[in-house]
Amino acid sequence: MSVTYVDAIREAQETLLREDPRVFLYGQDISKFGGAFKATKGLAEAFPGRVLDSPISEDAMIGMAVGAAIEGMRPIVEMQFADFSSVAFNQIVNQAATHYYRTGVPVPLTVRLPSGGTPGSGPFHSQSMEAIYAHYPGLVVVTPATVADAYHMLIDAVAMDDPVVYCEHKFLYRWLKAPRINGDGLPIGKARITRPGKHATVVAYSAMVHEAVRAAERLRDEGGWEIEVVDLRSVKPLDMDTVLASVSRTGRLLALGEAFPWGGVTAEVVARVCAEGFHLLDAPPRRLNSRDTPVPYHPKLWAAHRPTPESICIALRELLSF
Amino acid sequence: MSVTYVDAIREAQETLLREDPRVFLYGQDISKFGGAFKATKGLAEAFPGRVLDSPISEDAMIGMAVGAAIEGMRPIVEMQFADFSSVAFNQIVNQAATHYYRTGVPVPLTVRLPSGGTPGSGPFHSQSMEAIYAHYPGLVVVTPATVADAYHMLIDAVAMDDPVVYCEHKFLYRWLKAPRINGDGLPIGKARITRPGKHATVVAYSAMVHEAVRAAERLRDEGGWEIEVVDLRSVKPLDMDTVLASVSRTGRLLALGEAFPWGGVTAEVVARVCAEGFHLLDAPPRRLNSRDTPVPYHPKLWAAHRPTPESICIALRELLSF
Amino acid sequence: MDREYVRDMFRAMLKARLLESKLSSLYKAGKIVGGVYLGKGQEAVSAALGASLVKGRDIFAPLIRDQAGRTAFGEPLIDCTRTYLGSVLGPMKGRDGNIHRGRPLDGMPAMISHLGAQVPLVGGMLMARRLKGCLDGVVGATCVGDGATSTGAFHEGVNMVAVERLPMVVVVSNNQFAYSTPNDRQFACEDLLDRAKGYGLGGHAVDGTDPLACARVIGRAVALARGGAGPQMVVARLLRLSGHGEHDDGSYVPGDLRGSSLGRDCLENGIVQMIDAGFSTVEEIEAWQLEYADEVQAAVAQAQQEPTPDPWHEDWRACSVELGGKAI
Amino acid sequence: MDREYVRDMFRAMLKARLLESKLSSLYKAGKIVGGVYLGKGQEAVSAALGASLVKGRDIFAPLIRDQAGRTAFGEPLIDCTRTYLGSVLGPMKGRDGNIHRGRPLDGMPAMISHLGAQVPLVGGMLMARRLKGCLDGVVGATCVGDGATSTGAFHEGVNMVAVERLPMVVVVSNNQFAYSTPNDRQFACEDLLDRAKGYGLGGHAVDGTDPLACARVIGRAVALARGGAGPQMVVARLLRLSGHGEHDDGSYVPGDLRGSSLGRDCLENGIVQMIDAGFSTVEEIEAWQLEYADEVQAAVAQAQQEPTPDPWHEDWRACSVELGGKAI
């Protein structure tokens, strides 16, 4: 028996529904159908009236959930794909995110964004939008990369009084498995050293953590390099303590992400490391993002659009040889 | 006689309507009323049928304009406030921005975003959204800071075959004046050295260019410091040649912006300078953005939310004393 | 018609008018920064709605022209003056201003500017009540203008509320213009009320310049929603008797429209109606006027004396939680 | 009823069905990556629209279930197979796939996934024609499902088109479900057609399983728009006879609904109608079947032989312009 990443998301929602009467789920096709990715399978039957199908109205879905959250509920909204949250953008960044600062009343809303690319998904079913939401004050943005984090961070997100954008990576849904859901107790806001090392630090998040580990293994096999991989876990807030501690050990930084190259998590990480830990760096910091086009449909293009173990190794070799 | 920044925007639109039959304007209250900020005053009368009032439908406004652009027109859409483009976000980033890559057909659309804070405008009439749009492949994002740039960059934006997000700063509308519209011929994509210096570089854009110049003057008066101010002019693409050349002269960088602190232009500038010109830096690079809350209503809060000559001076003194 | 309901409504209209005239003067004297948005001419619609609702039980999401509704619902004047004048003691603490105010925990959310956005929000507040098992007898209400009906937010919100069959009343004040934009550039149906059927809502038309008609029609719509008849839409015809904001002279409104029955002042109509119906007397109304003028004066004076926010002591945090002892 | 119009329409239905069955097999054989979305059961509506339009003059923005409409409008089969199979020679060059294809310069925009977004886009294409003075006799059309009517994009777009009185036809195929979500969780009006009046559109209902009715009603809606009667909305009742995509078995559709008149196969109906009306014969239809099966086979075979995109030679640029000799 093993648990997949999407199972963990389902389990977390089951636990939440069971243990917290304030929790309910809202989204397209999440009720009897169990969701486009089956992340809510069986929950409508187990918790009647608390797993509700919404019309195709992303903006109203979030507006509704904010209203319910103000009244003390803990809604979890499933976007069918992160990309469709573009239509709910206003309610997320202007209604949910500003509410606490404006009124003093927090909005305990969790928005689940099935994020990131998979082969053949194309420009509108592949986007990574964490940077868009992280830009706005008032939102917490998390990006679980492990089965256990998928579970625990969703539990923690719902426990939080503020709105959380929970970016779950579709590529990990069924590919990532664990024997069981094990947690190491890290709270939201804390990064994890996924793989210790001493020659360079890769700061990554979500699916890219696994690509970074792969690249690290290759470089170990290739030349005995020991690459440290930091999994940010949450991109807002950023755990700069852990990142800086890692860079202080290695002296070298590669910030790695799957999102578009202008701005985003990698820019924020590099800018903050340089501002706060300039003297720690023995080489210019590097960034690796997707290419600067929409996410292409064809698997061959897609594989060359996002960072891969190959392109990460190239970046790391350059970094190490500086 | 003098020309204000908003006059220049009006003039540019008049020139465009006169000289290019493909140009038309679409937006709320822009026709007979002349727009909330009078940026289209008199144009409806001068160009009948080409300056059209839209319903309060930002999403459809952009959708419509993309359609018209595909058919060979050159629409200019006025958002009443940049903040309301949140409702048009999907059409901008998913319809307009992806069109050329997907179909090979460019979309010559210009979206005017009245941006940035003014006293008393509050959380929803003050936002700076350049970083949001710059994140997406396929968009050009410009941020004129001078009267001449307001004019010429709008002309250039409309001449461009790709969608341009034109961020005009409301604070500059009437405050910024010039004897006449003078251009120095810089194209979109080229930054300008607004004020030469040798001790530190401030990279700024839009209204913050003027705050940077004020801070530079104070530091000159205070201690003879010569601060170079670079006006990015366009935030996508970024003119790294000019930025790096400046940093190579001064060895010190402050990236300055009025937008929210997570991500954004300052992160991108610092990250790229560090990646591409690490060895040029004699001190850790610094960033100064707004505070990490929604833009507050009260003028006293507002003035402390955005960077000011005082806070810029503080940042620069720290940078210089490193 | 319930006498007390009509008297409550009328008093709110009167108080709102006096308050708003004062706000206008303050704005023109440069004492208010930002904008001032009035409900002049729209008080009957707004107050009829506010007076039909019960604070502490119902939900009311006012928009820009709802001073009368707010007052009828029970918002104290001081919340208004503090917010306009930036007192740090107001509900928004100077962080937001003018009509962007509310007390969500008292059932009155604070609008964001984006039109239409409050519709699903109220829907969600009602959904929460349903989920908590305390929706019985509750009504949620919000107001929008003709222009706001063109927003996707309005459409999605109303449709969602209809699907969920929530006890909600949506009042559309068709004041013929959205800022400067006339109805014929805003929609192409003969009557906005035609939309009610398309959403599956109960539909009600009313002359917004006629306070007794507003009391009857809006009161009935609220009663229907409360009684389980599902969501209701009211479309009121009227004119705003001010500019869009006090910076605007509204000169784009044609004179003949101003002179038409749409341009009648609902407050003047109301005075006549109150007296004719025997709901009040000239003397009583005059006494109210004096009393409310004093109340307004006091609310302004108090807010003006109060401290404005101090950036050095401001709690610059957009999230309520801390992580590891640090603000997010 | 125009014989040639009906024959064109029917042939497109037939060809689309054959093509889509092939796509389904290819998907199930693992030859197509991503998804396959069929219009099975919806060919009559789609083809009636496509066949009413003139490529080179009109505008047609198809959605996910419009293979028949595309074919009727004149999209070559090879555009479809190339896009599904990722040929670099297709209109999308492997950059986008499946139904996300088009040739905007031929009047057929390439849909984005976000439902409702094509409505204002077609409106804008028509606006451009008006501004250029060449709108005369032109029609723009698009299709959506019942679910898409809940999007703000649809609402804003339709309203804008109505305000501008553009010659547009919006066809709503109410196939009772949006993915798995039934009508009663999508809207609460009795009939989506009730919305037409609320927008000020001409409204037309049709049984989507009845090809001749589709030809008549949709043909008439297009003719009305073309003739200057303003924008039109058609609401067709039907069922999709496939899953949402070929990954989905559609098991949430109740059996009695499948067995009802909504579940009839429009293509089977069409064969009977064509013969009964004397528009065609069994022999001719059988000949078409053979001919189209070959065409489909050839289009698949050709696309399969063609090169797929090569990341090393891909032009990785999202903007067409260069600045200072560099890509943006």
Ligand SMILES: Cc1ncc(C[n+]2csc(CCOP(=O)(O)OP(=O)(O)O)c2C)c(N)n1
């Ligand atoms: C989404 C959005 N777009 C634009 C605006 C700017 N705006 C504020 S009020 C207004 C006009 C509103 O008209 P209407 O809904 O008819 O209300 P009225 O002012 O007439 O009461 C506009 C365009 C806004 N607030 N929200």
Ligand SMILES: Cc1ncc(C[n+]2csc(CCOP(=O)(O)OP(=O)(O)O)c2C)c(N)n1
């Ligand atoms: C804005 C948006 N939200 C969600 C989706 C995901 N999605 C794709 S098709 C679909 C169902 C569409 O239903 P309907 O409009 O009835 O068309 P049908 O599939 O029945 O033909 C959904 C939810 C989307 N494409 N766009």
Ligand SMILES: [Mg+2]
């Ligand atoms: Mg109005």
Ligand SMILES: [Mg+2]
């Ligand atoms: Mg459907």
